[in-house]
Amino acid sequence: MSVLKALTTLVLSFGLIFTATASTTAPTPDHFAPYAAPHGRARPVVAVVGHNAGTELTDFVIPYAVLQRSGAVDAFTVSLQPGAMQMRPALRLQADTDVRGFDARFPDGADYVVVPAVVRRDDAQLLAWIRAQHAKGATIVSICDGALVVANAGLLAGHRATAHWATESHRREHYPQTTWVANTRYVVDGRLASSAGISAAIPTALALLESIAGHDAALQVGAGFGVRDWSTTHDSDAFKPGAGNLWPLLKLNATNKWFHPTERLALPLTPGMDDVALALTADAFSRTGRSTAYGVAATPQVRGGSGLVWLPDSAQPADTKHRIDVIATGAALPLFDAVLAAVEHRYGRTTARGVAIDFEYAWSPAAR
Known part of the structure; x- marks a missing residue:
């Protein structure tokens, strides 16, 4: 879900300062019932x-x-x-x-x-x-x-x-x-x-x-x-607009769009590629306010490693400047972190932080 555009409008029009509010504490961890066929x-x-x-x-x-x-x-x-x-x-x-x-x-x-x-x-x-x-x-x-x-x-x-x-x-x-x-x-x-x-x-x-x-x-x-770890432990309140989050959210929804041209970034679609890495890469870069991703392949369809069938938006390859590759990672680095690091490298830490907030992901960027 994209962060609501109304947030930006309110902040810019009225100079409001948002603070996180207390919310219902999570109950004891939930579990799916075992499959009973x-x-x-x-x-x-x-x-x-x-x-x-x-x-x-x-x-x-x-x-x-x-x-x-x-x-x-x-x-x-x-x-x-x-x-x-x-x-x-x-x-x-x-x-x-x-x-x-x-x-x-x-x-x-x-x-x-x-x-x-x-x-x-x-x-x-x-x-x-x-x-x-x-x-x-x-x-x-x-x-x-x-x-x-x-x-x-x-x-x-x-x-x-x-x-x-x-x-x-x-x-x-x-x-x-x-x-x-x-x-x-x-x-x-x-x-x-x-x-x-x-x-x-x-x-x-x-x-x-x-x-x-x-x-x-x-x-x-x-x-x-x-x-x-796939426990229920999570702090949703940490992502709400407040002192630490307001600027990254405004960066995504306002200043990036107002002061920078939008890049169209080609993502090559290749047979057997990591579907999740592809999705996260396209999703993250298309949330930045700086770019939109599109799929490129010479064939009408491309089947990914998990069996998903992708339909390219274009058959034309892009120049190196306007192309990004699917972010790959190993077990040592969570995939979300690897993708956000790539966003940070291209558009800066504040934009990457805004994407992490939109993803509702607790990102701890590496020290520079």
Whole structure:
């Protein structure tokens, strides 16, 4: 979810000073129930659903890739309609199937449905499909402001949930029947689960994987991202506009756009590439206010290492100055840190800090 533009307008117009406010303390750590094979399947079926008009890139890619890499589930990318999905803030994907095709193949429904943030969170068809999946027994897992989609589907009333820090006031005002929990990475309430901002997708997906395939499986997959902890421990309040955060947020949403031309940065799409690293690289650079990323390949489609099918925006290679490569890292450095370090190298620490706040990621940049 992008930090609300209204924040910048208020600050610039009225010179307001924002301070973090106290929020509900997180409850004791939540756990997904062990997979019980309600449909008699040896492996659970997971549907990661997106809206063709716009789906948050990292919210969508991370849960799919984490679960798919484990080899413990049958994961499917599902679009609302046939055709390409426009991801936000960058790139395009072709889903495995659309909701009608998924229903035809799995009339009993999915075991788990992952719901990322989308641009049309009140789309009647999407809401009806999520409700139907839940009625068939699926556990619904929202990522970031995918919780607003699930709330609009009427499933969160009377339940605990969480989402991106920036929508807290909106959620409490418009969905008062939901107990919105702050300062937690994710909340599990029966067959409903929700995560905090974008970076919480990895720990949430690992917690789900642990319930399906065990701790060792989650540990092995997490190590590939440099992640060894997927507890609920998290401080959402640390990201709210305050003395330490105001300038980085203004940098992203105002001064970078006003005083710098926007670069178009080509990202080469190559077969077998790391889908998560690609998504994070495109997402981070396209949030800076300084650049937008686009996919480049000579072929109409490119299949990534986790099985995602990427659709290039252009077949034309870019000059070196206007090209970035997918950020790669090993287990020694968390992937988010590596991507933010690349943003810092190109646009400076304040901009990288703003992206980290938007990702709701506790970034500790290396000393210079």
